Amino acid sequence: QSALTQPPSASGSPGQSVTISCTGTSSDVGRYDYVSWYQHHPGKAPKLIIYEVTQRPSGVPDRFSGSKSGNTASLTVSGLQAEDEADYFCSSYAGINPVIFGGGTKLTVL
Amino acid sequence: QLLLQESGPGLVKPSETLSLTCTVSGGSITSGSYYWGWIRQPPGKDPEWMGSIFYSGSTYESPSLKSRVTISVDTSKNQFSLKLSSVTAADTALYYCARHIPTSSWFDPWGQGTLVTVSS
Numbered sequence: 001q002s003a004l005t006q007p008p009s010a011s012g013s014p015g016q017s018v019t020i021s022c023t024g025t026s027s028d029v030g031r032y033d034y035v036s037w038y039q040h041h042p043g044k045a046p047k048l049i050i051y052e053v054t055q056r057p058s059g060v061p062d063r064f065s066g067s068k069s070g071n072t073a074s075l076t077v078s079g080l081q082a083e084d085e086a087d088y089f090c091s092s093y094a095g096i097n098p099v100i101f102g103g104g105t106k107l108t109v110l
Numbered sequence: 111q112l113l114l115q116e117s118g119p120g121l122v123k124p125s126e127t128l129s130l131t132c133t134v135s136g137g138s139i140t141s142g143s144y145y146w147g148w149i150r151q152p153p154g155k156d157p158e159w160m161g162s163i164f165y166s167g168s169t170y171e172s173p174s175l176k177s178r179v180t181i182s183v184d185t186s187k188n189q190f191s192l193k194l195s196s197v198t199a200a201d202t203a204l205y206y207c208a209r210h211i212p213t214s215s216w217f218d219p220w221g222q223g224t225l226v227t228v229s230s
Contacts, residue, residue, distance in 0.1 A: 003156060036216040045114075046206070048218035057218060089157060093215035097173055099159035101149075 004029065004090055004102035011108040012080045020105045022073040022090035028100060030071035034093035037066060037075045040104070041086045049088075050075060077107070085109045112137040114207050114221035122201075122228050128194040132207030132221060139188045140165040146190045147210035147217060148181065150203040158203075162210045163190055170212075197228045 005023040012018040022035065029035055037050040048057055050066035053073060063078045073092070077084055089104040118130035132146065139146060147162035161171035163181045171179045180193040194201060204225050208217035 032215075034215040036214075038217075038220075043222070045220040045222045046208075046217075047220070048216055051211075051216040051218075052214050091157075091159075091215065091217075097159075098170070098212060099215055101157040101159070103156045 003094070003100035004092060006088075006090060006102040006105045008103070009106045009108065011110055012077075013110045014080050014082065016080050017076060017078045018080060018107060019074050019076045020088055020107070022075070022092075022102050024071050024073075024092055024094075024100070026071055028071075028092045028094035029068065029073050031095075032093045033068070035066065035068060035073040036091050037064075037073075038089050038091070039084075039086050040089065046089075080109050082109050112209065112219055114209070114219060116205060116207050116221045116224040118205075118224060118226070120225060120227060122197055122226060123230050124198055124228055125196055128192070128197050128201060128226055128228070130192045130205055130207075130224065130226070132190050132192075134188045134190075134209075139183065139190065140185055143213075145210040145212050146183065147208050148179075148192045149206045149208060149217065149220075150201075151206070151223075152200070152203040155203075157206075160192065160194075162212060199228050202226065202228045 038046040040046040087104045090102040094100045145162040148160040151157045163169045178195045183190040204223040206223045208220040
């Protein structure tokens, strides 16, 4: 069982928008605005695309956006492109165990 | 551009100690208020943060691994290292190093990862 729950897969056609959820508890996602998202193309280094729920690092396209409601954080990828096909995983600050991760969501661009 | 690269044996015997090194290039390991961390991902399982170190040597580790994890830093080589003792097959995983911003709990950048298999 994952510390943070993500759907195993998501998909969308080029140009569409897809939202991936990351569900925790009131002790982690719900309590702190310290959710981050990573894009991972297998065999490559994971890449930070969102931090502190909504912030985008320099160089990350604004097609990627983050939000949070209650114990669930979300990553939305707008205007899907072929290169967005990757695994996406979330993480959150969780107090005593400072970092917990989700199991990852495989995004397929149809 | 800051780059991190993991190195170390890809095969470790059960009960032995796993040792990995992360070499940082394109920037100094002593700059900024950053920690330097280790994350692993066993096959088919979630990523797991193992621990992080500041260049001064201050460390903090995952409570579940604390008794087996040792993280050290060598500022002269711009490297930090991980030792995991008494390994079992459950420690087989992709091991990543990454720069860690603990105040808001994110990692950037990451290394590509190195697969370590525990087997006799």
